[in-house]
Amino acid sequence: MLTYATRxxxxxxxxxxxxxxxxxxxxxxxxxxxxxxxxxxxxxxxxQKMREALGLGQPxxxxxxxxxxxxxxxxxxxLIDWLTRESWLLGWLPDTNLYDxxxxxxxxxxxxxxMDIIIQRIPQTLTVVGIAYIVGILIAxxxxxxxxxxxxxxxxxxxxxxxMIGFSVPPFFTGPLLIVIFSVQLGWFPSIYDTTHVVTxxxxxxxxxxxMIMPVMVLALQITAQLSRYMRASMLDNLNQDYVRTARxxxxxxxxxxxxxxxxxxxxxxxxxxxxxxPAIFGGAIITEQVFKVNGIGQLLITALxxxxxxxxxxxxxxxxxxxxxxxxxxxxxxxxxxPRIRYD
Amino acid sequence: MTEPVVASxxxxxxxxxxxxDREPSRPPRSQWRxxxxxxxxxxxxxxGAGFLLxxxxxxxxxxxxxxxxPQQIDIRxxxxxxxxxxxxxxxxxxxxxxxxxxxxxxRDQLAQMIAGGRASMAVGWAAMILSLxxxxxxxxxxxxxxxxxxxxxxxxxxxxxxxxxxxxxxxxTLFRQPLRAGFGPEGxxxxxxxxxxxxxxxxxxxxxxRGDILAIKERxxxxxxxxxxxxxRRIISRHLLPNVLSPIMVSAALGLATAIITESALSFxxxxxxxxxxxxxxxxxxxxxxxxxxxxxxxxxGIAISLTVLSVNYLGxxxxxxxxPRIRGR
Numbered sequence: 001m002l003t004y005a006t007r008x009x010x011x012x013x014x015x016x017x018x019x020x021x022x023x024x025x026x027x028x029x030x031x032x033x034x035x036x037x038x039x040x041x042x043x044x045x046x047x048q049k050m051r052e053a054l055g056l057g058q059p060x061x062x063x064x065x066x067x068x069x070x071x072x073x074x075x076x077x078x079l080i081d082w083l084t085r086e087s088w089l090l091g092w093l094p095d096t097n098l099y100d101x102x103x104x105x106x107x108x109x110x111x112x113x114x115m116d117i118i119i120q121r122i123p124q125t126l127t128v129v130g131i132a133y134i135v136g137i138l139i140a141x142x143x144x145x146x147x148x149x150x151x152x153x154x155x156x157x158x159x160x161x162x163x164m165i166g167f168s169v170p171p172f173f174t175g176p177l178l179i180v181i182f183s184v185q186l187g188w189f190p191s192i193y194d195t196t197h198v199v200t201x202x203x204x205x206x207x208x209x210x211x212m213i214m215p216v217m218v219l220a221l222q223i224t225a226q227l228s229r230y231m232r233a234s235m236l237d238n239l240n241q242d243y244v245r246t247a248r249x250x251x252x253x254x255x256x257x258x259x260x261x262x263x264x265x266x267x268x269x270x271x272x273x274x275x276x277x278x279p280a281i282f283g284g285a286i287i288t289e290q291v292f293k294v295n296g297i298g299q300l301l302i303t304a305l306x307x308x309x310x311x312x313x314x315x316x317x318x319x320x321x322x323x324x325x326x327x328x329x330x331x332x333x334x335x336x337x338x339x340p341r342i343r344y345d
Numbered sequence: 346m347t348e349p350v351v352a353s354x355x356x357x358x359x360x361x362x363x364x365x366d367r368e369p370s371r372p373p374r375s376q377w378r379x380x381x382x383x384x385x386x387x388x389x390x391x392x393g394a395g396f397l398l399x400x401x402x403x404x405x406x407x408x409x410x411x412x413x414x415p416q417q418i419d420i421r422x423x424x425x426x427x428x429x430x431x432x433x434x435x436x437x438x439x440x441x442x443x444x445x446x447x448x449x450x451x452r453d454q455l456a457q458m459i460a461g462g463r464a465s466m467a468v469g470w471a472a473m474i475l476s477l478x479x480x481x482x483x484x485x486x487x488x489x490x491x492x493x494x495x496x497x498x499x500x501x502x503x504x505x506x507x508x509x510x511x512x513x514x515x516x517x518t519l520f521r522q523p524l525r526a527g528f529g530p531e532g533x534x535x536x537x538x539x540x541x542x543x544x545x546x547x548x549x550x551x552x553x554x555r556g557d558i559l560a561i562k563e564r565x566x567x568x569x570x571x572x573x574x575x576x577x578r579r580i581i582s583r584h585l586l587p588n589v590l591s592p593i594m595v596s597a598a599l600g601l602a603t604a605i606i607t608e609s610a611l612s613f614x615x616x617x618x619x620x621x622x623x624x625x626x627x628x629x630x631x632x633x634x635x636x637x638x639x640x641x642x643x644x645x646x647g648i649a650i651s652l653t654v655l656s657v658n659y660l661g662x663x664x665x666x667x668x669x670p671r672i673r674g675r
Contacts (some may be wrong), residue, residue, distance in 0.1 A: 019507060026515060163664075164389075170606050170657035172613040172626075173647035176633050184637045245442045283510040287610055291633075301511055302614060313515060320508030328506060 005333050012325045013288050019321045020172045020215065021064065021316075028060045035318075042332060070105045071315065077102065077113050117312070118297065118319065124195045125296030129285045132216040132341045136223025137274060143224070144231020144270075159228065166225025171218050171284065175291030178214045189214050195295040215292040219285060230273050234266040243291060275331035278324040383667035390663020393656035400653055404466055407472060415460040415623060417655075419451035425453070427641050458645060461623040465605055465650070466672045468535065468624070472542040472604035477597055480547035484554025484579055490560060498555070501548050509545045513607065516541045516617045517657070531622050534641035538617065542607050550596045557589045593669035598661030610651050625650045 038047060056063075080335045084093045104113040147156035183191040238244065239262055247257045263295050286298030293299075296315060304312035336342045390655050425438050425446040442595055445454035486499035488622035517537060524533035540616065560565065609626025611617040618624050620631065625646040 015503060015506060018503060022507070023512070023515070026512075026518070049645065102563060113442045154437070164655060164658055165651075166657050168602070169647075169651040170609060170654075173643075173651060174631065176629075176636055176643050177647065180636055180640050180643070277424070283508055286514075287613065288511055290614060305514055305616075317508055320511050321506065324506045324508060336541065 001333070001336055004336065005329075008329050008332065012021065012329060016318075016321060016325055017068075019325075020068070020318050023314060023317050023321070024064045024067065027314055028063075050124070059338045067105065067311070067314065069101065071318070074102050074104055078113075078115070087319060103313055105311050107304075107309055107312045109304065109307045109312065111280055114312050114315045117300065118316065121295065121297045121300050124294055125282070125285060125289065125298065128193070128212065128215050128288070128296065129219065129281055129296055130284075131212065132219035133223060133278070133281055135216055137227060138229035139220065140224040141270075144228040144237055145258070145263065145266075147228070148232045148235030151236065156232075159232075163225040163229050166221045169221075171222065171287050172291060174218050174221060174334040175214075178218065179291075182214060190208055191292070191295040215288050215294060218288050218291070222284065223281065226277065227270065227273065231266065231270050234269050235262060236265045238262045268335065271338060272331040272335045275327050275334055278327045279320065283320060362365040376642075380667045384663050387663035387666060388393060389659035390394060393659035396652060396656035400462060400649075400656075401466060404459055404462040408463075411455055411459060413453040413456040414458040416621060417452060417456075418448070419447065419453075422447055423449055423451035424639070426639075427452075427645075431640075434473060436530070446640065446641065448632075454642070454645065457623045457628060458625075461561055461562075461625045461628050461646060462649060464535075464606065464618065464622065464624040465608060466653075467624070468542075468608045469601050469605040470556075472538045472546070473597055473600040475539060475543035476547045476600050476604070477550060477593060479543060480550025480596070481554050481586075483547065484551040485558055485585065485589075487551065488558025489577065489581060489585065492515070497551075501551050501663060505548050507545070510610075513541055513545060513611065514614065514616055517611055521616070530619050534618050534622075536610055542604050546584055546600060546603060546607075547665075550593065550600070553592045553596060554589050557592055561588050562584055588589065591664075594668065595661055595665045595675065598657055598664055602657040604660070605650065605654055605657070 042050075058066075067238075081095070083090045105115065106112070107117060108116045110117065126279050141160050145311070147159040150156055180193045182188050191214075193211050193215060197204065197208055197211070199208050239258075244257060244262060247261050248254075250296070252261075282297070285296065286301065288294070289296045289298040290302065301313065301316045304316065370592070388660075420513055422443065425432075425440060427446045428441065428444045433563065443453050443455070443494045445458065447453055448457070483497055483501065487494045487501075520537055521534070524537045527533060528536055562580075567580060567584055575583075608617065608624065609629070612624050612626030613630040615630065618627055620627065628646040629643055629650070634644075636643045
C-alpha cells in the first residue's frame with residue numbers, strides 16, 4: 001500500500017505539470033492586453049517597459065518556467081517563513097528567513113502577491129462549502145439507508161423524486177428562489193453573505209448562522225441528491241448478500257444486521273465518492289458564491305477573468321487542479337485501505 | 346410433441362424428427378421491441394419523453410404560431426405582468442397581447458421563452474452529439490487497438506483531472522472576441538460554447554465504451570468475422586458499434602441534461618450568449634436583479650430549465666433500466 005501511494009504521488013507530479021502547462025498555453029493563446037486600461041497618452045515605449053515589468057516581454061516557455069519556479073519554489077519559502085514566524089503551530093521554531101525578496105506571482109489587478117489574496121479568500125469558501133458538505137452527507141446517508149431498506153416504499157419513491165429534483169434544478173435557480181422566498185417575502189435571512197462579519201458572542205453567532213443557511217442549503221441539496229443515490233445503490237447491493245442472511249439466521253437483531261453488518265460494507269464505495277466529490281463541490285460553489293455574493297475563491301476567479309488578470313486566473317485554476325488530483329489520490333488510497341479485497345501491489 | 350413411434354421402418358427418421366426444431370409459439374421479438382415495452386412501464390421515463398417531445402415541438406413550431414418578434418422593443422408596454430396575475434391582483438398591468446408579460450424594454454416574454462428554449466435546446470443537442478462522437482471514437486479506438494489503449498486512456502485520465510467549470514469560464518471568456526469576429530456574435534458564441542462543453546464532457550462516455558468494446562471484441566462472433574477476412578473498419582461499424590449502442594444512449598440522455606445546465610450556468614455567470622440573444626439561462630440571469638418586483642421573470646425560465654433537465658434525467662433513468670437485459674422483464 002505504501003509503495004502504491006508513493007508511486008501515485010510521484011505520478012501526480014507530471015500530471016499536475018501537464019495540466020498547468022495546458023492552462024498556461026490556453027491563457028497564452030488568449031487575446032487581450034493588460035495594458036488596455038492604460039490611458040492612450042502614455043507613449044508606446046513606456047507601455048512596452050510596463051509590459052516587461054509584468055514579465056510579458058519573454059517567450060511563453062520562459063514565462064511558464066518562471067511561473068513554475070515562483071509557485072513551486074518561492075511561494076513555499078514564503079509559506080515556511082510565515083509558519084515559523086507568526087503561526088501558533090510552528091511559531092516556537094526559530095525564524096527560517098528563506099525568502100529574500102525574489103519576485104512572487106503578482107496579480108495584475110492589485111499588484112500584490114496572488115497567493116496572499118488566495119489565502120485570504122479560502123476561509124470564506126471553506127466555511128460555506130465545508131459545512132454544506134457535512135450537512136449534505138448527514139442528510140444523504142440516512143435517506144439512502146432507509147430507502148434501500150424499504151425499497152419501492154412510499155419513502156423510497158419520494159426520496160428518488162427529491163434526488164431527481166436535486167440533480168435537475170440548477171443552483172442558479174434554487175439560489176434566487178430561496179432569496180425571493182426567505183429574504184424578500186419572509187425576511188428571515190439576509191440575501192447577501194457578509195464575509196466581514198466576526199463571531200464574538202451569541203447574537204453575532206446567530207447572525208452568522210442566519211446568513212449561512214441559504215448558501216449551505218443550496219449546495220447541500222445537490223450533494224444530498226448525488227450521495228443518497230450512491231448510498232441507496234450500495235446498500236441494495238449488499239442487502240441481498242448471503243452474509244446478511246447468515247446474520248439474520250443466527251438471530252442478530254435487525255438493527256445490528258443493517259446498521260453494522262450491511263452499513264459497514266456499503267460505506268466503502270460511498271466514502272470514496274465523498275472524497276471524489278470534494279473538488280467538484282469547490283468548482284460548483286463558484287455559482288453559489290456568485291448568487292449569494294460570498295467573497296470566496298470562485299468569485300475571485302470570476303472577477304480575475306473579467307479583469308483579464310492572467311496570473312491570478314492561472315494560479316486559481318491550478319489550485320483547483322491540485323485539489324482534483326489530490327482528492328483522486330485520497331479516494332484511491334481510501335478504497336484500498338477500507339476494502340481488504342482490493343490489492344494494489 | 347414427438348410422434349408416437351408406430352410402424353416406422355427406419356429408426357433414423359424418428360431420431361431426425363426428435364432433433365428437428367419445434368415451431369416457436371410466438372413470432373420472434375426484436376431487442377428494441379423488448380426495450381420499448383420495458384420503457385413503457387417506467388412512468389417517469391414516459392413523462393420525461395412526453396415533456397421533452399412537447400418542449401422540442403414548442404420551440405420548433407412555436408415561432409410559427411406565436412409570431413411576435415422576441416427582439417421587438419415596445420417601450421410603451423414595458424413591465425407587463427403575466428396574464429394569470431390578474432387572478433389575484435385586479436390592478437396588475439396585463440394584456441392578452443402579451444400572455445406572459447414583457448420585460449423592462451417591452452419585449453414579449455412568451456416569444457423570448459420560445460426563442461430562448463430554441464437556443465438552449467440547440468446548444469444542448471449539439472454539444473451532446475459532439476461529445477458523444479468524440480467519446481465514442483476515443484473509446485472504440487482505445488478498446489479495439491491495443492497499442493493506442495495506454496496513451497488514449499492516460500489522456501482521458503488527464504482530462505478527468507482538469508478543473509472543468511474554471512476551464513470553461515477561462516476558455517469562453519478568452520476566445521469570445523476572435524470567434525465573434527469570425528462567425529458573428531451569435532454564431533461564434535454558439536460554436537464556442539458547443540465545442541467547449543463537448544471537449545470537457547466526453548470522458549465518461551469514452552471510458553464506458555472502451556470497457557464494453559474490450560469485453561465484446563473477445564467474443565466468438567468477432568473472431569468469426571475476423572476469420573472470414575473482415576477489415577477492422579467493418580468489424581467496428583457492423584459488429585462492435587451496434588453492441589455498445591445502449592450505454593451510448595444512456596450517456597446521451599445524461600449528456601443532454603448536463604449540456605443544458607452548463608450552458609445556462611455560463612449564461613448566468615455572464616460569459617454566455619450576448620444579451621440581445623435570449624437563452625433560458627440568460628433570461629434568468631438578467632431577471633435576478635429585479636426579481637422582487639417581477640418574480641415570474643426568474644421563475645419561468647428557471648422552471649423551464651429545471652423541467653427539461655428533470656424530464657431528460659427521468660428518460661435516462663428509464664432507458665438505463667430498459668436497456669439492461671438483467672433488469673428487463675422483471
